[in-house]
Amino acid sequence: MKAVLSLFDLTGAMVEPWVKDGYQCFIFDIQHPDVPIPDQLMAGANPVKVSGDYQDWNLIIARLVQDYRVEMLFSFPPCTDLAVSGASHFAKKLMIDPLYRQKAMDMVYFAGNLAYGYDLPCMIENPVSVISSEWRKPDYTFHPYEYGGYLPADDESPYDLIPSRDAYTKKTCLWVKNGHQIEFHMPEKKPVELPTDYKYSPQHLKLGGKSLKTKNIRSATPRGFANAIWQANRTDSL
Numbered sequence: 001m002k003a004v005l006s007l008f009d010l011t012g013a014m015v016e017p018w019v020k021d022g023y024q025c026f027i028f029d030i031q032h033p034d035v036p037i038p039d040q041l042m043a044g045a046n047p048v049k050v051s052g053d054y055q056d057w058n059l060i061i062a063r064l065v066q067d068y069r070v071e072m073l074f075s076f077p078p079c080t081d082l083a084v085s086g087a088s089h090f091a092k093k094l095m096i097d098p099l100y101r102q103k104a105m106d107m108v109y110f111a112g113n114l115a116y117g118y119d120l121p122c123m124i125e126n127p128v129s130v131i132s133s134e135w136r137k138p139d140y141t142f143h144p145y146e147y148g149g150y151l152p153a154d155d156e157s158p159y160d161l162i163p164s165r166d167a168y169t170k171k172t173c174l175w176v177k178n179g180h181q182i183e184f185h186m187p188e189k190k191p192v193e194l195p196t197d198y199k200y201s202p203q204h205l206k207l208g209g210k211s212l213k214t215k216n217i218r219s220a221t222p223r224g225f226a227n228a229i230w231q232a233n234r235t236d237s238l
Contacts (some may be wrong), residue, residue, distance in 0.1 A: 037084075119181070
């Protein structure tokens with residue numbers, strides 16, 4: 001059976017189109033409840049939610065790659081210590097923990113190492129960040145509104161502060177890798193119009209807090225982009 005893995009993924013928005021298409025999906029995040037994978041599969045869960053620290057995921061992923069035909073690996077490493085929007089705090093963080101940057105980058109490299117080790121197509125996502133200087137420049141960048149056309153005209157956002165059809169700006173970077181058998185394809189853009197009085201993302205000022213809830217909303221994958229990636233990268237037969 002075909003499968004998709006998505007790392008550091010709390011909401012599962014990235015894999016929703018794949019679930020509907022019949023893929024078995026596994027989303028990994030330390031915030032997920034700790035329920036054994038076999039129990040979730042027996043109950044028909046899709047996506048299956050995998051908890052624990054990322055350093056404990058290696059053995060789980062090795063088994064999944066053996067049991068399934070994994071066709072895509074997504075990763076959304078935490079951007080708290082990477083995004084340039086937080087650059088004013090970097091010096092303080094360095095004083096508290098001289099290894100904070102290395103620890104953050106280790107989570108970025110985690111997905112890349114898996115992709116090369118198992119020959120998987122891979123997409124790593126982050127906002128504008130120091131990944132560009134610590135590792136390499138992104139392969140692609142986009143704003144959510146540029147893929148809003150993949151959502152229906154009567155779309156309603158599940159988040160109070162996120163506009164329908166992802167009609168907002170947030171420069172987002174992608175680092176991708178092809179597998180030898182399966183390539184990663186960047187989808188065609190289908191932009192929607194921004195409001196005529198648009199200056200900032202409507203959630204920009206209201207989601208700047210430090211609470212876990214606001215951080216989770218800020219990091220949620222744009223649904224139009226998720227649909228576009230699925231359409232561009234799905235294969236025909238399960």
